[in-house]
Amino acid sequence: MSMKPLEFDRRYGELDQVISAYLGRAVDGAEDGETGPDEALQAYLRHTWHSRPWALGIAEQQVREYARNPPGRLRLRLGEFYPVPDVGLPESAIQEWLFRIADHIKRSLEEGQVPPPAVPRTHWEWRARFPELAQLLGGWFSQDMPDEFADHDAALQDYARSTDPQIVARAVGEFHELLALGLDESDCVLALAELGMEVDPPGPFAPSAWMALACERLAVKRGDHGRPADREQ
Incomplete structure (x- = not known):
């Protein structure tokens, strides 16, 4: 049985916002490495810092928790977990990619790295803004x-x-x-x-x-x- 909207939002609502920022974009599992967030995550951070800064801590927590406890195929099929959409990465690379996203969000929060206002650079950012x-x-x-x-x-x-x-x-x-x-x-x-x-x-x-x-x-x-x-x- 699939989750009710309230339960979904509590567990995966902000995770879904982060992942949505990547939809329609080619993701290279190693593209952000040590150089910082890729363009999709930069767009999410920029928009969220300036509109809902309190949501960043929730995003870091939800992304990291999902990476730590990825769902099995059965629970995904039952609709009890958030299914990560296809972002162009093999399934084996998803967990490391999510950890890297969580680390970038955490670093942005801890170091107060607030991106300056800018013209939107992704389809997601245009529509979010x-x-x-x-x-x-x-x-x-x-x-x-x-x-x-x-x-x-x-x-x-x-x-x-x-x-x-x-x-x-x-x-x-x-x-x-x-x-x-x-x-x-x-x-x-x-x-x-x-x-x-x-x-x-x-x-x-x-x-x-x-x-x-x-x-x-x-x-x-x-x-x-x-x-x-x-x-x-």
Whole structure:
């Protein structure tokens, strides 16, 4: 019988966050060796230090405990343990790799190695740092957008109309943070793609200009039907 969500989070929740940072990336079991964390782990450390620093100790504990007590095949099949996804390593190398990850996290904590803020460098980090933009861009600006909406403005209006105002405000804040990175246009294209946007910004707007416009329009206070609310007298 598989674990209930509460039990899973208590035992493996932060371990799952660490491993998720590696998904879709080729892992070399010896690539980080003595030189420090690899790019995926750097992304996890950077984001977590600046958003949930208290979770790092939990991550170190869960990763190390899992490495010390790897589950057998039967218990994995029963769903009683966390199954490490395929990260490109042979099964025999997983335990050593996990110990190395735990050691890097421990060293970062003990030495206070707080990575400076930086532009996200992995797919996981983009989505961890801008979760509501990933929801907006991936959900409303996928390749199906032209079949569902008349144009980009209609998609934005539908998002604003169907989403709680507090969540819309979160998206506005993430747009501001993304724009504050000062990306050039080619990097803006990459950022939008990493966050799930599968259609080009509407002409004649450059990617950064469209993001600024979308941010401005979402920031407008709206009434119950998505229209700008009357100004208070």
